[in-house]
Amino acid sequence: MDALQLTGESAWALWQKVRSEAPLIQCITNFVSMDFMANTLLAAGASPAMAHCRDEVQDFQKIASALLVNVGTLSPEWTDGMRLAAEAAIALGKPWVLDPVGAGATPFRTQTIVSLVNLRPTVIRGNASEIMAVAGAAGKTKGVDSTAEPSHALEYAKQLAKDLGCIVAISGATDLVTDGERVAKVSNGVPLLTKITAAGCSVTALITAFVCCAPSDPLLATAHALAVFGVAAEVENVRGPASLRVELLDNLYSMDKATLTSNVNLQWD
Amino acid sequence: MDALQLTGESAWALWQKVRSEAPLIQCITNFVSMDFMANTLLAAGASPAMAHCRDEVQDFQKIASALLVNVGTLSPEWTDGMRLAAEAAIALGKPWVLDPVGAGATPFRTQTIVSLVNLRPTVIRGNASEIMAVAGAAGKTKGVDSTAEPSHALEYAKQLAKDLGCIVAISGATDLVTDGERVAKVSNGVPLLTKITAAGCSVTALITAFVCCAPSDPLLATAHALAVFGVAAEVENVRGPASLRVELLDNLYSMDKATLTSNVNLQWD
């Protein structure tokens, strides 16, 4: 595969690699998202393995290609498994991606997320509030500000990316992806996605699969995954969120090159 | 908003309040129901937060507007979180709603439910057997009687409502909602709903959102939520339960006033 570029052609090429390699993605995720996340990975061509227990997460990373950690329905019993799995991924040189669900909502949650962030994920994806909370809780801001402008969140994301040497993605009407210097903008998807639970969780899992197949360029791999998921959700005349969820998964399974490349909306900021 | 009445107009007005306020409903619920429950709340206009852990349930209640507790896949680890969350809701003056899934099935389950009932929920919703078991386990009957007449269950529900100062809803072909004196009847929904797992769990979550937006009249708010969910399920020529689930969620998202008010079937007993 050629070096990635911020184009639909490149997104397609990477997706085809995911489909042909079918990487095994170990997911430690919340209870709400498990079904939809596993089906998202399967539809898009990757292979999910949900395993969270401290007694086997390290062994599982040996056979997996990457790790997704999502802290949605957090508890101390699960935190151990998340940390051990992330350490195993790092030791084995495999990418791992963090979804800091609800960062800032409670002290327990924020502290747990900070301890995971300090293990230096390859990619962090959240909404503007969550990314600001992650940055703030790490000592760089005063806390969550859900009324902040996207551009305000972006500065925190850039600083976080620089400090950790990772990629930070902010989801929104337009997604922003940064390595601390460059910023890629992804303007795909539809507002109705916010009415489907775990849509954000699932796209983070898809990011994990894409990054896993393009380890040398996690910024563009993240942008490509966001674009693919977004285009799959751009369904006309859909009746409501449950129909959209069905069509989104079907589209991830069946989408062809022309549909993807003619709808992808990717730009450098 | 005017005082609630037992009419479709009133149900619509309350639903519009839910949609405009989008209250954050903290849900401590069973694993089976999480996805469908969260999607039900989102489709209907509320905002779900699934968080169960004793380390954060109290902090979560501070930012939530109400609490739903469902004991479906019960374990002692979760019981602590349920109790702490309910106590926090009470201390903060927020409504909390209990779904006593499987009351009467095992001693462990029944005892846990009794300890939660003693914390005085704002609303309890279950089927006839569950409501009778809740009343019986609290010392008012001899136990579950799944062959009992609905009218028999109603007397237990009334007594329970009086003793606790709460609302009790009995689900069935016709739902009955009582505060111990008045009884509202809701004759919406379809038999096929019984073939969709967690349909009852999800309507209890919807009740929580409605009660949260009409705290001064939980009886009518409960009846309105049952009617809205029931009308959303009244789909003609549906192929089976999986199609019905998709259409139900789509309807909760898109239903207009005329459809609701022309189909609501609410009466005083």
Next chain:
Amino acid sequence: MDALQLTGESAWALWQKVRSEAPLIQCITNFVSMDFMANTLLAAGASPAMAHCRDEVQDFQKIASALLVNVGTLSPEWTDGMRLAAEAAIALGKPWVLDPVGAGATPFRTQTIVSLVNLRPTVIRGNASEIMAVAGAAGKTKGVDSTAEPSHALEYAKQLAKDLGCIVAISGATDLVTDGERVAKVSNGVPLLTKITAAGCSVTALITAFVCCAPSDPLLATAHALAVFGVAAEVENVRGPASLRVELLDNLYSMDKATLTSNVNLQWD
């Protein structure tokens, strides 16, 4: 009901028994599968009860008709419940079925599965790798060989079935079901099923319901359940895996005798 035979007529007769008796199946299963499994059982006419906690699994077996144990998202807290429930099923003379998800993937998982296998399930269902790992971990082979021929897996399955006195089912393009001597082949289903998470988990739950209604012939009951699920998945012109999942459940609810018997593909090997 007459003695079962390896025919569509017999599969239909047993299914009608499941539908009329609506046996209560206690399921201790992974988080990913709970929603789809419960909906599969409901659609097909059985009644699911998800209860896993050591404090009530034995009491639950008293009111259930059979037990399904699936080790997908394993943890030590759940292992106790699985073991206690299986022991209760045995003591009460009720069938119990094991789905050894991921056998061979990690030592913790394989050891847990071996300890459950030693409790002698009525039926074990897995893919070729899992069945070989179960046989191997029990001391009969050198371990998982995911590149093995189906016929290679069959010999291990036969030996396992003989040693344990149970039924072993290997899922694949053609499912093989054996009691150690006879081998029934089920050639229903579609490749797209592999893109739906928990499809295998759900068919194992359906097997539990069928075996529960034909305790004297678990081999044929297992084959019949696999055929029913497979035929329900044989949908033409389906758009993708999410649509297939909806149609599969709808078909399990509504399928008639002519559709089943004209599509069943059952043979002795």
